Amino acid sequence: MTAQARGLHARVLDSLGPAITAGEYPPGSVLRTDELAQRFEVSRSVMREVVRVLESMHLVASRRRVGVTVLPAAQWNVYDPQVIRWRLAGADRPRQLRSLTVLRSAVEPVAAGLAARHASAEQCAALTECALGMVATSRGRRLEEYLVHDIAFHRIVLDASGNEMFARLGDVVAEVLAGRTHHDVMFEDPDPAAVTLHVRVAEAVREGDGPRAEALTREIAEGALRELDILAPPPTR
Amino acid sequence: MTAQARGLHARVLDSLGPAITAGEYPPGSVLRTDELAQRFEVSRSVMREVVRVLESMHLVASRRRVGVTVLPAAQWNVYDPQVIRWRLAGADRPRQLRSLTVLRSAVEPVAAGLAARHASAEQCAALTECALGMVATSRGRRLEEYLVHDIAFHRIVLDASGNEMFARLGDVVAEVLAGRTHHDVMFEDPDPAAVTLHVRVAEAVREGDGPRAEALTREIAEGALRELDILAPPPTR
DNA sequence: GTGATGTAAAAGTCTGACTTTTTGAGCACA
DNA sequence: TGTGCTCAAAAAGTCAGACTTTTACATCAC
Structure with missing residues (x-):
């Protein structure tokens, strides 16, 4: 049902997004773009784009010298169809x-x-x-x-x-x-x-x-x- | 009220986003990332991130060999607070x-x-x-x-x-x-x-x-x- | 303890090269 | 004429590396 080969960006997003909405990274957790890029075996550019999208969904906030912080669920864009799908697929x-x-x-x-x-x-x-x-x-x-x-x-x-x-x-x-x-x-x-x-x-x-x-x-x-x-x-x- | 110096990415987004929701680029219009990057005087990386965010809002769709296509309003994520703000500021x-x-x-x-x-x-x-x-x-x-x-x-x-x-x-x-x-x-x-x-x-x-x-x-x-x-x-x- | 200063860490930005997909033109063949 | 194949180019996608900017935090002077 869900396509598989939609480009690296989408694949990483579909992996990281659900992980966040599922609470795998509790609010306040700090991630680093470089580390994530390594973990998912993609370049920094791809990971940056993913983070930017997560940021636009208010799932994370990115701050200099700090990193990418996971936001509390109360701030998530729960009307975003993608977020809804991720959450419906989760626990x-x-x-x-x-x-x-x-x-x-x-x-x-x-x-x-x-x-x-x-x-x-x-x-x-x-x-x-x-x-x-x-x-x-x-x-x-x-x-x-x-x-x-x-x-x-x-x-x-x-x-x-x-x-x-x-x-x-x-x-x-x-x-x-x-x-x-x-x-x-x-x-x-x-x-x-x-x-x-x-x-x-x-x-x-x-x-x-x-x-x-x-x-x-x-x-x-x-x-x-x-x-x-x-x-x-x-x-x- | 609205901050001014939040980084290039945010500034370009706040310029292109409202332009799209205001209908300056009618649905079906095709933009090219490179051209946009030139127009806004930013690097392709920044413009790519902007396009990715607009894509996640379903304002545009990006396809290889075609370009960045503006989607009809019926597909926009009208619950996205940013989209709401852009539209409320528009015509x-x-x-x-x-x-x-x-x-x-x-x-x-x-x-x-x-x-x-x-x-x-x-x-x-x-x-x-x-x-x-x-x-x-x-x-x-x-x-x-x-x-x-x-x-x-x-x-x-x-x-x-x-x-x-x-x-x-x-x-x-x-x-x-x-x-x-x-x-x-x-x-x-x-x-x-x-x-x-x-x-x-x-x-x-x-x-x-x-x-x-x-x-x-x-x-x-x-x-x-x-x-x-x-x-x-x-x-x- | 308070305040200035410096340093390093991380995101942000830019550039250029390369890859992949896809469209549409041109061409061969029925 | 029409149908299908091949191929070249166009644009997004990806990568790597260098550089800039902001800023949290530690250190030091007072």
Whole structure:
């Protein structure tokens, strides 16, 4: 799935980045560019470019005479898709998945409400098609096919909201949904109630009923949160 | 406000980045690293690092034998604080401000609801203090002082939500609020209704009443959106 | 103890040579 | 005419080494 030969830069980045987000280098750790270059067997130029990118993600800070300091997680650009991917691949995947699901629960209802007002005819049609696709694949262990429709559905809603900040969360939602299907226990067919809700959201959007689309999407989100509470430890407190 | 002597890399980045987000190089434009290096009078190494960072923001894509291609805005990492700053400083500031305000209207109510459940005693106290500070400075053209309290208030709510994705939006909210006070017409004292709502949100959080905190924050957000509708052209359609 | 001074460590910058990938032109062949 | 192959050039990618600049820290004088 993930390409292998995208150049040295990308390979080193994909090795060092996850190591940092996984906490292998605790905040405050100091690295040296030269040492890293040796460790990864690349030239200083390549390593400098990698450090610059990590710096732009606020994963590290580079200071003269000190070195490259790992920053505390509170400063990381947690909205950077690459950072999200690295963290989802790492150990605190469950916590990450929960954070993102909570974010979804805030954003998607509002996005659906806006979509009801802004969606084009094509988008409405596509949405309905996705919902029907979900219904069709919701039984009989066709999880992969269901997932495709589910992702497409939520992407369309976010796009149709007309808000670019919402639209850009499409990838995040895709990651969360895929994560749920692939990694977490998902032996059962999808919850029939959720499927129905998706159909009704598509309806509401088609009819331009913003408040209803919003309320229904809120129900979907709450369902996802409940599901997460069952599978993963809630806030662990 | 903005530092000047942070090294060549940062200076070139702060010159090229805004130029791209401002649309000076339309999507599909092809730049060459060497040419850019000449134009900005820096070495290729520096320019390469700049390009790598722009690439990590998905503002450009670099391909062999082709050059550095400017990507369409739909692919930009619009959650990157630096990109947000560049865009807010540019021409489509109004649109940007609207997108971010809509995002706030989705996120902050949910964050407030969570804060009511998770806020520590210290956070509750700080929140109340901010609200009182807002009351105290809400009359008599003390906009700057008011702004400080307003920003602190929203930051605390987002932090207290216990969700890192929400917490990281503190800077965005600060930018939006500051933008409203500084750039947009804001001759009047703050809306008294908004001030009262902040006080009541602080109360609700202190009392652990999530639903009320959420509802009240939703009112604040709706007020902000209304205000924006008056000052700036709505969705221009 | 306080403050000036010097030193060395690390990032920052520049240069030039070389490698690798990729595009598109030119050409052969059907 | 069109299809596919070869090849050369263009641009990014990589490397190595020298030099500059900043700055933390130790040392020394007072």
